[in-house]
Amino acid sequence: MPEVLVVGAGVVGLTAAIRLREAGVAADIVARDPPAATTSAVAAALWYPYRAYPRERVEGWSARGFEVLSALAEDPSSGVRMRWGLERVARGAGDPWWRAAVPTFSRVAQGFRFAAPVADMAVHLPWLGRRLQALGGAVETGALTSLDAALDRARVVVNCTGLGARELAGDDALVAVRGQIVRVEQRRVDEWFLDQADAENLVYVVPRERDVVLGGTAQEGNEETRPDPAIAAAIRARCEAAVPALRGARVVGEAVGLRPARPAVRLEAEPRDGGTVVHCYGHGGAGVTLAWGCANEVAGLAAGALG
DSSP: OOEEEOOOOOOHHHHHHHHHHHOOOEEEEEEOOOOOSSGGGGOOBBSSTTTTTOOOHHHHHHHHHHHHHHHHHGGGGOEEEEEEEEOOOOOOOOOOTTGOOOTEEETTEEEEEEEEEEEHHHHHHHHHHHHHHHTOEEEEEEOSSSSSHHHTTEEEEEOOOOOGHHHHHHTTOEEEEEEEEEEOOOOOOOOOEEEOOSSSOEEEEEEEHHHHEEEEOOOOOOOOOOOHHHHHHHHHHHHHHHHHGGOOOOOEEEEEEEEEEEESEEEEEETTTTEEEEEOOOOOHHHHHHHHHHHHHHHHHHHHHHH
């Protein structure tokens, strides 16, 4: 019997379980979907605190995430790399609120230029799973009927279910923000590019070792998980206009992820009759960015509940 049962096997659940194990707490994961079938698996996974609130808490979590991911980039097997890139912003725009977390930040004619961690989630999620396993933890695939049912298996339950918290925690504040991406073959594109001028029709180009992720969309309330061919064509057109080297690149995959958006990330302990539930969900489009910072806080709350 684990001391703590983490529910959810995306990047937030995996990092929470790892931090708990590193703190000497016997933590395992149970999840409806394996890591490769989660929203995390679709993420372009460029460090960036996108659609995550409130700023005063997200600032610390994202700074910690930058530190940890930057260190992981020194291990090629982690799937994390430091990559330079450009965020195009309007002339005269103020500095971003997260600037202090990014050592290489500078202003250039087109916007903000800096180096940031990029995680290839096809590599990084399995790496996290192996790291948890090496610490003695396990990932079990299976649906849970309720958080109270999970408390029958452990004194503390960590709820990292993303959009699933609408049902498991009865949280109506969660809203899906649909993100569609196209993956194309590598064309010697080394730097990322981001433009959020159109809040629904984003432009982002995120290179990885074997492919380049092109995005994207931010369609609030749209929960269609099948890629739309017309949207895919529009994504390609926007990205090719921004990065001409992508023109004619062969498509190697398409996917849709539903970001779990909320007015504020919920990270708090909830005492219940059967034990304690530590909620950690609602990270919007910043799960990879915030995961390690949130995991530290989760570990502290869980340790406090265990006494």
